[in-house]
Amino acid sequence: MNSMLTEPTAAVKIDSLLAPYWAEIVEIVPEAEGIVTIWLRFLDQTLQERYSFAAGQFNMLYLPGYGEAAISISSDPQRPELIGHTIRFVGNVTRAVSRLQIGDTIGVRGPFGTAWPLETYQGRDIVIAAGGIGLASLRPVIYQILNQRDLYGRVVLLYGARTPSDLLYSTEFSTWEDNQVEVLTTVDRADESWLGQVGVVPMLFYRLRLDTDSTVVFSCGPEIMMRFVVFEGLARRIPHHRIYLSLERNMKCGQGFCGHCQYGPFFICKDGPVYSFDQLEPFFNLEDF
Amino acid sequence: MNAQQELIAALQSIPWFQDLSDQHFDLICSITHLVNVDQDTTIFSEGDKEENLYIVLEGRVAVELFSSVQGKIRIYTAEPLDVIGWSTLTPVIRQRTASARAVLDSRLAAVDGRELRKLCDQDYELGYIIMRRIANVIAARLMITRLQLLDLYAHPQGD
Amino acid sequence: MHTHKVIELMTEMNLTIGSKVSIQKSELNHLITLLRDFGYETIGPKIHNQAISYAVVEQLEDLPQGYSSEQERGYYRLHKGNHNRYFGAAPGSDSWKKFLFPPRSTLFSAERENGGWNETINREENKKFAFMGVRPCDLSAINIQDRVFIREDYVDPIYSTRRAKALIIVVNCLHPSSTCFCTSMGSGPQATSGFDLSLTELEDVFLVEIGSDAGIALVQQIEWAPASANYLQIASKKMEKSMQAVTRKIDDPQSVPEMLLANLDHPHWDEVGSRCLSCTNCTLACPTCFCWEVEDSTNLAGNRTQRTRAWDSCFNLSYAAQAGGNIRPTTRSRYRQWLTHKMGTWVEQFGESGCVGCGRCIVWCPAKIDITEEVNSLREVTA
Numbered sequence: 089m090n091s092m093l094t095e096p097t098a099a100v101k102i103d104s105l106l107a108p109y110w111a112e113i114v115e116i117v118p119e120a121e122g123i124v125t126i127w128l129r130f131l132d133q134t135l136q137e138r139y140s141f142a143a144g145q146f147n148m149l150y151l152p153g154y155g156e157a158a159i160s161i162s163s164d165p166q167r168p169e170l171i172g173h174t175i176r177f178v179g180n181v182t183r184a185v186s187r188l189q190i191g192d193t194i195g196v197r198g199p200f201g202t203a204w205p206l207e208t209y210q211g212r213d214i215v216i217a218a219g220g221i222g223l224a225s226l227r228p229v230i231y232q233i234l235n236q237r238d239l240y241g242r243v244v245l246l247y248g249a250r251t252p253s254d255l256l257y258s259t260e261f262s263t264w265e266d267n268q269v270e271v272l273t274t275v276d277r278a279d280e281s282w283l284g285q286v287g288v289v290p291m292l293f294y295r296l297r298l299d300t301d302s303t304v305v306f307s308c309g310p311e312i313m314m315r316f317v318v319f320e321g322l323a324r325r326i327p328h329h330r331i332y333l334s335l336e337r338n339m340k341c342g343q344g345f346c347g348h349c350q351y352g353p354f355f356i357c358k359d360g361p362v363y364s365f366d367q368l369e370p371f372f373n374l375e376d377f
Numbered sequence: 378m379n380a381q382q383e384l385i386a387a388l389q390s391i392p393w394f395q396d397l398s399d400q401h402f403d404l405i406c407s408i409t410h411l412v413n414v415d416q417d418t419t420i421f422s423e424g425d426k427e428e429n430l431y432i433v434l435e436g437r438v439a440v441e442l443f444s445s446v447q448g449k450i451r452i453y454t455a456e457p458l459d460v461i462g463w464s465t466l467t468p469v470i471r472q473r474t475a476s477a478r479a480v481l482d483s484r485l486a487a488v489d490g491r492e493l494r495k496l497c498d499q500d501y502e503l504g505y506i507i508m509r510r511i512a513n514v515i516a517a518r519l520m521i522t523r524l525q526l527l528d529l530y531a532h533p534q535g536d
Numbered sequence: 537m538h539t540h541k542v543i544e545l546m547t548e549m550n551l552t553i554g555s556k557v558s559i560q561k562s563e564l565n566h567l568i569t570l571l572r573d574f575g576y577e578t579i580g581p582k583i584h585n586q587a588i589s590y591a592v593v594e595q596l597e598d599l600p601q602g603y604s605s606e607q608e609r610g611y612y613r614l615h616k617g618n619h620n621r622y623f624g625a626a627p628g629s630d631s632w633k634k635f636l637f638p639p640r641s642t643l644f645s646a647e648r649e650n651g652g653w654n655e656t657i658n659r660e661e662n663k664k665f666a667f668m669g670v671r672p673c674d675l676s677a678i679n680i681q682d683r684v685f686i687r688e689d690y691v692d693p694i695y696s697t698r699r700a701k702a703l704i705i706v707v708n709c710l711h712p713s714s715t716c717f718c719t720s721m722g723s724g725p726q727a728t729s730g731f732d733l734s735l736t737e738l739e740d741v742f743l744v745e746i747g748s749d750a751g752i753a754l755v756q757q758i759e760w761a762p763a764s765a766n767y768l769q770i771a772s773k774k775m776e777k778s779m780q781a782v783t784r785k786i787d788d789p790q791s792v793p794e795m796l797l798a799n800l801d802h803p804h805w806d807e808v809g810s811r812c813l814s815c816t817n818c819t820l821a822c823p824t825c826f827c828w829e830v831e832d833s834t835n836l837a838g839n840r841t842q843r844t845r846a847w848d849s850c851f852n853l854s855y856a857a858q859a860g861g862n863i864r865p866t867t868r869s870r871y872r873q874w875l876t877h878k879m880g881t882w883v884e885q886f887g888e889s890g891c892v893g894c895g896r897c898i899v900w901c902p903a904k905i906d907i908t909e910e911v912n913s914l915r916e917v918t919a
Contacts, residue, residue, distance in 0.1 A: 103693050104657040106830060106843060107644050122532060131652070152646045152653050152841040153834035178533050178859040193652040220530040250530035276525045278451045283480050286439065286454045288524040294517065295456050310529040316520065338858040340830060343690040346848070347827030348855060350877065352797075353884035358689065374800055376869030533860030 098139040099130070099147075099196055106341065108150040108195025109135055113188055114170060120254045123221060125162060125174045126185070128196060140168050142203035143228035144334060144362045148342050149173060149185065150195030157181040158339040158357070161199060162224040164231035171196075174224035174256065200342035202362045204229050204306050204332060213242040213302045217317045219289050219309025220249055223256050225334050225361075226308050234267050241302060244270040248289035248313070251275050252282045272296075290316035293324065300324045308334040315372065318365055328366035335361050335368075352377070384411055387434055387486055391458060393510050401503045408492040412485045420477040420485070421462065427473065428490035430465045433457050436483025441476045453521065454480060460514045465490035466497075466507070549762050551752045556763040558741040561622070563758045565596035567705075568668070570757055576666035576703060579635060586614055587628030590635070593668060600625055607713040607895065609904035621737050623669050623707040626716075629900045631823035632674055635665050636698045637681065640846045643830075648839035660694055666703040673716070673894040675706055675730055676723035677823035683886040684826045703750060706734035710774045715895030717784040717908050723892040725778045736771045743771050784895070786908050787915060793889070795915055796880035800872065804913045809868025811903045816849035818897035818905075819874065824890045825849070850874050879911060 099109045115127040130136040141147075141161050148156045157179060163172030177186040188194065206214075206229060214233070218226050226245075233240050245264065249255045252275050261271045272292045274285040285292070289309065303326050307317045314333050321331045337349035337356045344355035352371045354360055371377050378386070388394050388406060397405065411434075414420060421427050423443060431438070433455045440453040440461060452475060455461045464474050497504030549555070559567075571578050572594070580593035583600050593599060604617030605625040617624055646655040670678070678699075685695035709716070709725035718724030727734050732751040736743040743763055746752055786792065819825040829848035834841040848855060851870050856863035864870050882890030891907070898906045 100690075101657075102691065104659075105643050105693060105845065107655060107657055110653060152648075153832050153838055155830070155832050182859075191651070195646075195653070250528070254530060274454075276528065276530065280449055280451070282451065283437070284454075285437070285456065286451045287521050290524070291517070291521050294459075312527060313524065313529055316524065336858075337863065338856065341828075344687075345685065345690065345692055345826070345828070346830070346845075347850065348829075348848075350850075350873070350881075352876075353881040355885070370797065371800075376864050376866060377800070377873075 098141075099135060099198055100200075100343070101197075105345075106150075106156070106197070108148075108197050110193050111171075111196045113190050113192050113194060116188075116190060119174060119256045120249075122177045122186075123174060123254075123256065124186070125172050126188070126194075127163070128171045128173065128194065129169070130196070131193070136169065139171070141165055141171070141199035143206065143232050144204040144225055145199035145201045146225075146339070146342075146361065147171070147173065147196050147198030148200065148339070149175075149181070150197070151181055151184050151188075152195070154181045154184040156195075156197075156340070157185075158200075158342065160225035160334075162227045164235070165228050166232070166235050174221060174227075176221050197342060200339075200357055202360055204334075204362055206232055209304045209330075210239045211241060212304050213244075213299055214240055215244045215246065215296075215298065215303055215305045215321075217246045217289055217292070217305060217307040217309070217314075219247075219313040220254070221256065222307075222309030222313075222334070223247055226306060227257060229306060230264060230269060233269070234264070237267055242270070242299070243268065244272065244296060246272050246274075246289050246292040246296075248274045248276070248287075248292070248309070250277065252278055252284065288316070289313055290320045293317075293320035298324060298326075300326050303330070305331045306334075307332065311335070318372075321365075328369060329364045331365040332362055333365060333368065335363060380411075384409060384486075387411055387484075390434070391432060391486070393506075397503075397506065401500075401506070404496055404500075404503070405488065405493075408489040408496070409486050412487050414479040414483050414485065416479055416482050418479045420479065421473050422476045423473055425473040426471065428465050429462060429487040430490050430493060431461045431477070432486040432488070433459050433461065434484045434486055436485075437480040438483055438485070439478050439480045441478060443476065449476075452525075453518065460511070462490070463511050463514050463518075466494065466511050551746060551755055553746055553748060553752065555746045555752075555755075556768065557744050557746070557755060557760040558763045558767050559744055559755075559758060559760050560741060562596065563760070564622070564735075564742065566758045567754060568593060568595060570754060571666040571703070574664075576664045578666045578668060579632075580668035581623065581625065581627070583614065587612055587630075588614065588625050589628055589630040590632060590667075596622070599623070599669075604711070605713065607715040607899045609715070609898055609906055610901055612899050620739075623735070623737050624711065626709075626711075626713045627671060627674065627894070627896070629817075629821040629896060631821070631894075631896070632667055632670060632678060633681065633823050633825075635667070636678065636702065637685070637692075637695050637826065637847075640844060641694055643843045643845055645840065645842045660697040662701075663698055664701045664703075665698065666705065668705045669707045669735075670704050670727075670731070671709055671894070672706060672724035672727035673709075673718045673721075673892040674823055675704065675727050676721075676892040677894065678704070679730055680824045680886065680888065680890060680892065681826060683888070684824075704731045704733075706731040706747075708734060708736045708775065710737065710778045712778055712782045713895060713899075715784060715898045716782050716893060717786060717895060718893040719779060719782045720784075720786040720789045720908070721889060721891055721893035722789075723894075725782065726775055736775070738767060738770055738774075741767065743767055784908050786893075786911050789889075792911060793880040793883045796876045796911075799914050800876070802914050804910070804916075805868050805872045808905060808910050808913075809866060809871050811905055812851075812867050812871045813903050814851040814853075814867045814870055815902060816851045817900045817902065818907075819849035819851060820847065821896040821900045822878075823894060823896070824878075824892065827855070829854075850877070875907065875910060879907075 111128040117125040159173040162174040339349045339357040340346045344358035349356040599622040603625040685692035706727045731747040734745045878890045
């Protein structure tokens, strides 16, 4: 699927496995508790200039002594001079990343994986359904749409997080809304000071009247959330092949060699992470697969 | 527009009322009135006997539970065309299981629950339409609650 | 006398790819010497810890002449047979995988320098392997790993460097083991292409088929005779017998991938999951299993680290672990992953099955799990 969208891999050394290119941390932006965006620039100027990525792809970030973690690129594909990665401190590697500072060096390999098929759906309505840090993989989609807003029809972001303070990129919402991106947010729990919605992402479909003949769904978030997004999408007769999901597995090499991220016939690191639901359907409800 | 015309116009905007026969629609109209509430107004409280079924027309209404330790916990918010106070129609529960409060200035259609139950008992055809709709509301609420229960965005334990 | 005949016939016969000749068994020693002179590390079957393993062979005498092996589920024994063949014993748990895809490889090291890191790539040493005695099933396994590691999008530098230089001398199987099922997987008992030389070991000579230019060059430098009609007939009869001797079968092998994917909820997964120990023996012994793990090891000062890759197994608990939980927490789910990948989804990934029917997973399973039986059981319709 969309293999043409997989950009030439700019920062992958073909003559040695897993060897990184080094990049400097230029900026660290706190996004929510335990989540930051780190902005990187390659030390090698030539590489920095030829590096490009597509919305939905990820990099392997390497911290010597700790290892690598697959992190979605969360910045604008048309502005690759600084590469943004929104990171949640959950694993061995990402917790070590939390101790890094501006000016520190980090290893990068990538970009890897498939992209959200935006080009295929010019002129269509696009519903972006994101949960938690899943928005990191979809923010480049929003940027790309904003760069060429008239190429797309109605654009709706459905976004859910645990609490209001866990909503990522919330300072950008008004800019997105100013550019005709409808932003519907919801949280799992809130106190009285929250004037927004309380509930879950699939619920936000109830709040929409969609032109389902035109609608494409892009979803990224916890797998269970995506299952219900699919459910709501299919209930509105959006066809299987127009619902796209980004899957997460324990990617290690990014090149379909090490085997860890297998999901049925797929190596999620190279055939994914973005799949249309018709590809995933045979395995989607299997336990422990 | 007088109050009656306003009510009819409001109820006609609700999709599931559009499927009702004229006779059923008139019956529902006769037991419904419109309510405007300001932001922060309590519409009903946990434990109340008050028996209206509400359909949100404008604004946003929160469903809340009170905990002596955590204060008011917001469980759910209802948006336009959403139903709150469904427990009014269940056969056993005769008191509010949660509180409802306007998060924003809101406008609601308040259907008299006792009268609605009576109508449903008298006319099974209408009763079926109403109960099917309520089942749908409860099913959706249950799905949402389950997903919230899973606390999907909680910080994972361990590596 | 043999030499004389060669000189006589050389003018009549040009060696080409596909030529079949015979050589005296002692000429294999000559071949080993030649290969070593060319800088090859000559690897062949040797007895180690009472089993055949693959190691450096410097001369003909290093080969386990006269040995046979006996294989059953969870059983492997070597014993002296009543023959003088050099390649009479079937492989043990070892395969050629460990040479092309080493169990452990240091990839690079990185050192702290001026606040940043400076890495030193561990370049692949110039190793040239000559594999002697590659069974047809194991040759298929190498071809399968070629598709895994040498692809259009990415190439594994370690594997591809070693593979490009490797010379392969096949030995066709005239005495298959009871655990072999190569005929089901279409990988044996005879190799038809993909080798430099292929040997068929008869009582007094090796029949040699030439499979490459390198093979031609080698044979040109040893003493050979055109394969006589008699030898060819004997070999053909023995091969026919060998084919019949492979009695272990997988029913309707072509339909296995589809059958497995249609039975992902089959109750038999629970049954086999309760017997499997998740010990990883099958994946380590399997000549096609390719999964690997990567780890960093750091000095105490934290300013120097080494990145190493090592064989992994989908039976390891850590294999599918990620932040927040484990994708395959049960042995049932891990066995299902292994089998559906090996014999099912592999086809979609790489265009052919990942199983060659060598039987190692059957022999080296401490729980005596038999992959052929599991596949056949999964096919049974449940009530």
